[in-house]
Amino acid sequence: MEPLVSIIMPAYNSGNTISRAIQSVLDQTYSEFELLVIDDGSTDNTVDIVNFYMKTDSRIVLLRNPRNLGVAASRNHGCRMAQGEYLAFLDSDDMWFEDKLEKQVSFMLRKGCDLSCTAYAYAHPHEQPSRDKRAYRVPESISYEQLLKENVIGCSTVMLKATALNGHAFCGDYAHEDYVLWLELAKAGKTLCGLDEVLTGYSYGGRSANKFKAGKNRWIIYRRAQKLPLPKAIYYMACYILNAIRKYKSLRKD
Template structure:
């Protein structure tokens, strides 16, 4: 399903990512939807990340490098990318994750066909040895209430139409979850892209911040109480849903 003349801005934050970013960039440049720009936001790396991205940019005009003056974190990096994005749609890919070659073609094509403004897809969680740990198949459609039960939109799978207006990530734990909560509410819902196989591959690192389950649960509680401003009773109900779905993702 071709995306007729659509332009997609792909936002990729990077910090000391020289060991992994080449595979991530390659998976973007290999997309069958060629009308895209890849905006790499270097968050003041101290390794060879900048030199590596500059080599890509010198060989492919679709690659743009934005350098942060100082390390400010992933939320600020993504916001810097969105501030200079020129596409009709925006998608995100971190510097250690990858996409299926037809991910954007299918995603943007189905969004255009159905008039959807937020979409997502199935993805695989893979280990550092490329072993598939699990496949995550989110619901076919999501409302804001559905999203309160769990973050069903993996950030590397989500895309939104810029017609929804300006958006930004907050510097808070689970910043991607807060972002998609806001976007789904604004769009009035979101849809899963139909595909015969997962379209993205999320790298699970041992000892990563997101792997700390107790810390992640604390972030989730704070989102319910301080960002969404839910009552104590509603927060407890949604927290139980969150814990159940978090376990389901790892089965």
């Protein structure tokens, strides 16, 4: 019997993009999933769109926060309500290629890892991603030290064992709360693996678009969340800057 995958999708005023995200889930060649959409106090037509899809597919569940709580709290809510052996995350402005779940479940079963991520293609929010352009590749195995140098894990590419989250959660105290959780899991000895196939379309130009702010947030993670000594924080910050420049140049090239 194929394992159930619980897909966690936080949504806040996502009326312009969420249809594509949901449809990319429904188009999956792997059918053993539930899609938990967590509405975080939207004031647009997000809930109407989700309700429309719910009428067509019983695997879709809408959860609603009592007020706007933020993406970390929304993901944690979804994780608590999930029934699956595996958890997968998809932001409401991203999308999956149709074989994403099938290939990643097979990869997880074969590798026996706690968490896996995939390669992904960059695209603007209203542009159709292509597997052949603007691809971000991922290494086969991912260590804590590698993650400190560069966050190679795109949140919308992640699948993990539900049991791997025992004692762990997304922390809303930091920007890039997903990155803090991946670091936590790696530091706790969980096995993190990369499936280097482009299976996800990632929308860029969102929270990470302001490079100065992103750099400041990374420094806060190094010093406060990870409590790195100053020399180590400086070293990893230099690595982060160099990798950010490389990523930016690759996007410009395409």
